[in-house]
Amino acid sequence: MTQGSRYDLLVVGGGINGTGIARDAAGRGLSVLLVEQDDLASHTSSSSTKLIHGGLRYLEYKEFGLVRKALQERETLLRAAPHIMWPLRFVMPHMPNLRPAWLIRAGLFLYDHLARRELLPGSRGIDMRRHPAGAPLVDSIARGFVYSDGWVDDARLVVLNALDAAERGATVLTRTKLAGAVRAGGEWHAQLQRADGARLDVRAMAIANAAGPWVGQLLHDALGRGAHHSVRLVKGSHIVTRRLFDHDHAYIFQNPDKRIIFAIPYEREFTLVGTTDVEYHGDPSQVAITEDETRYLCESINRYFKRKITPADVCWTYSGVRPLLEEEGADNPSAVTRDYRLELDAGDGEAPLLSVFGGKITTFRKLAEEAVDRLGSVMPIGKGAWTAGAPLPGGDIPGAKFEPFAAKFANEHPWLPANVARRYARAYGTRAKQLVGSAKSLADLGHEFAPGLFEQELRYLRDVEWARASADVLWRRSKMGLHLQPGTTEQVAGAIDAWFARSPASIAQHTSSAIPG
Template sequence: MTSDKVYDLLVIGGGVNGAGIARDAAGRGLSVLLCEKDDLAQGTSSRSGKLVHGGLRYLEYYEFRLVREALIEREVLLNSAPHIIWPMRFVLPHNAEDRPAWLVRLGLFLYDHLGGRKRLPGTRSLNLRTAPEGAAIKPEFSKAFEYSDCWVDDARLVVLNALDASARGAEVLTRTACTTLRRGNGLWEAELTSLLTAKKRQVQARVVVNTAGPWVNDVIGRVAGLNSARNVRLVKGSHIIVPKFWEGQQAYLVQNPDKRVIFINPYEKDMALIGTTDIPYEGRPEDVAADQSEIAYLLKSVNRYFKQQLSERDVLHSFSGVRPLYDDNAENPSAVTRDYIFELDDAGGQPPLLSVFGGKITTFRKLAEHALDRLKPFFPAMGPAWTAKGFLPGGDMPNADFELFLGKMRARYPWLPARLLKHYARLYGTRLERLLSGCERMEDLGFCFGPDFYEREASFLMETEWAETAADILERRTKHGLHMTADEREVFEAWCAERRIAA
């Protein structure tokens, strides 16, 4: 049966763009239904390099508008979610074989000034023979540049947007696919199918927003039965995780002879995240995985610069994602634009379908604003843009000062070990008070599944953040899975299965 309620927006796709649009629209007074065929952020949005950055290398492709927008957004996001986004310094060893020093300096000068930088420190030059940041670098590299960008927990960024959308009235359905879309009676009529129960639900919406990422053309063609003049270009990016092999909290950015750059970032306290590759991808997005040639490429890039030489034996984990870039016909995958494009299909006064091609995590909030700008003619009473000054859930800390907040939480929860408290503060921000409501001692946290991982947190994620499976919690809501043994994971998976049966 068709639902009695008519939604203003049906958003298809629960990645960062879909969650961002749902949040912005709900905050402007629109009724919103977001459906995601898997878990939130299960696709591209949890498989990034975990950076909120302007995109230094995009300057070489003259993407000045995109870089400027991303640099402005970098500080907006830093203010909105200081628990999951924080500053990081990047050391770029200079290699004259790849780029002349003057070109690197020019790029960094533009990077410092294009976006009206306020909070982050600017670029400086380093003598790697005397600076502590050079201790891990081979002696033939004597000069480096250090600049600022930001780290982000990408999957949590998506979940927090969905949480805020829900708090503002949006309905969020995970593991629910939009299986058919048809226009009728001046509305979109959609069939939604639960992938858990196979139950079908009929809904109506005034506008459909297609943020399906790698599946954007599939929604247009197979689901809606329409044609598109635009195409998404799938580019595969892979990362590896190894034990951290240098001292200090700085990250590194190294250049390759093929003009690509590789990020080497501190990760999860004692690990390093290395990536990414840029390879055309033709397979199913669901099947993407890092292959041996990519792993070898990343290791070779690191070994070119660092004293400690890595081998495949050092690789603890790998993951790969498919970037759904707008196909601008560039021959080099690295040169394909990271900008976003909208396609609005409302021919002949038909109910609109707005499809999103491309984009990057850093610009998701601005993309959402621009998407709703395109939809203003259909919702003249829609409220104004608001997210530039808004906080994401847990981010409402005075002066966006995480360390000050952490100090207050230490005083409030003196019984919590410092490392565990910081884990809760980083993932949940001010929401940790809800997580710990009623807890006064360690025993109140319940069974311990692994390092810093207690039953209380797992239950909280299932009750408040749409987590249903062990992977939802271990890989996306948290990164506990990186620190657990196979036996510990097996125990937790059994706990999740029992809880689902009980529910």
């Protein structure tokens, strides 16, 4: 891209909603520029509980429309990327003092039938004294329920949406912020600022503000606009411990304060526990878990598991700020809707501005589709919705069946250690062959920065997936940071950062041809 380049759509925000909108719009033939002030998925979108779910607990708040929409999206997404998303069974122990069994059964019946299911089995009651999921739990728990939802590698989902957008012609610029934009001559004149201080002037027919926690700030500071809607910032924190149980089911636990806590198998060796809901008023980029939140999550787990945990058992934590749609009368952060609103500002023939308020990761594709449809009401868009049946990069796995694909990939690369072959298949799907390239041995993959992390993968992540630093690799595009030997994290991160400094990526990568100005 060059100074003065012109695009149909400038998307601000490299989280799940921004990349989803960029992908949808690029696939409809629009020239798209996506800018993200940091790395892709570096804030809210990599800090979720990593579930593709309808939101069982939202039924209690009578959010039937939201739950139905999310349930409809589950199987659409599971088919689109079976390497990074897969079905997961959830166990809910019954605690008679919290919710009666009839109420839980009624909720699960609704959950099973609000939307059509083909991939996911329905719910059922279980005897905890006989089911494997009952073994880790305290002896007083005699019965429970099992139901289905899905798991997602949230940060990779964001990257794959950005990659699909780029392969359909979009320009994607990370570490680039929108400094300001004004309407002039029926279009937006925008100034971008890169991390190195360089500035770029571009023009766009429309802007989509998908800045998440910064949606209001961007409107006020960079665009000089107000809005009818606003977001309420709610912090969600998670802890990761060593594996607390050996089976492949997840748990959903009811707390006396009516909150829900999940305990989920994570990265083979760990258990993910979360989340909290805490009102947040600080800088969203500086969010972090507190000691009180850590204790709360440990205590929540200890009500159910025989094996007790303390903050000393926590291996890793992460926190994110959820920009929830502000509503009147929702004092409890847990009761704030996870639905979204799209606000279109396009009066008197002015250049359109569409802002996204709220949302959840499960409904991102539908949100993006609706956003581009809304823009289509005020600007020419020649093609209709298309993403419902389209796989994401690497997701074109035959029959959406991951295990046979992973076995075949491992057989085709017998020189790869089994754990590395499986990780490549999981993270990259059919693109794993592109990562491996012509390599025929581990030596061909280059320097090994950490067990199973070779220079070849760093090159792929730099050239294809916008990775620019060790955190991009170790904590977002993979969770390999969790698997490093104690005391080696800083050393490995330093070596990776030094490699990126020696091998910088071209700014021009993943750019489309802008419309001549």
